[in-house]
Amino acid sequence: MEPWNRPSLLTFCDGRYVGAILDRNGLRPSRFYVTKDNVMYMASEVSVIDIPAADVIQKGRLKPGRMLMVDTEEQTFMRDEVIKHHLAALRPVSKWLQEQTMSLEEMRRSCDPASLVPPTYKLRETTHESWLQKDPRISLFGYTLEIINLLVLPMVKERKEALGSMGNDAPLSCLSKFNPLIFDYFKQLFAQVTNPPIDPFREKIVMSLACPVGPEANILEPSEEQCQRLWLEQPILSLTDLQVLKAVNHRGWRSKVIDIVFQLEEGGDGLVPALQNVCQQAAEAVTQGYKLIILSDRKTS
Structure with missing residues (x-):
């Protein structure tokens, strides 16, 4: 576990x-x-x-x-x-990890520095609800003035998460008058019991942000293929980190970038064909030997 x-x-x-x-x-x-x-x-x-x-x-x-x-x-x-x-003692797991596991830093060293320049984004002033913003991605990704003031700014100023009560009293996304993100339609079910707070700093013995990503081998047949994964120290990537994943071509590691944006004029009827197209491209990428698939909304406007 x-x-x-x-x-x-x-x-x-x-x-x-x-x-x-x-x-x-x-x-x-x-x-x-x-x-x-x-x-x-x-x-x-x-x-x-x-x-x-x-x-x-x-x-x-x-x-x-x-x-x-x-x-x-x-x-x-x-x-x-x-x-x-x-x-x-059954298998040389330590040797497998040392030889097969890939780190983000190793990927970075294998890339051409010119390919790691983050893309730029053109800013423009727009009005969202009752406030003026210069970055249209703020409303595009569902950030409100309340989220920025209560959640984002405390993390920037104090370098820690804001404290809040357990539970979420926000209305269901299907009943919202706005356009919530697709992630808001999914809720995790869990037992709301009283447990002590656990974070990767005060409880680092039992809690970690590190996560392996990439292809998963058959867990029922232990082999060194299970260790051929990318080890990330945390799940949040910087723009430069993401450029590394896009540009990597090292030790069999390659990534396929799939554009998940479709034309606004297609409306709701364009969603299902767009999803089918994404699935088809992902399946083709797997057969072509790509180890990482990156779903990109960079072309959103």
């Missing part, structure tokens, strides 16, 4: 092995007892089942990111360090 996954206790069984793993944050409890008759009981809380204290020879809890497993045939109980040592 990734270090930023939600609180979870995962149990598994294949008919012989029975085991469990706890998320790296350790926000979900897991307790276990081992009795004199060599039986293990595990549950999310203590006292789920009544066991006489005299029969218990071992008790404990599953720690954050740890595993436990029982071999029902050998009737043995394996701890976290034994399991992970066995898994780590």
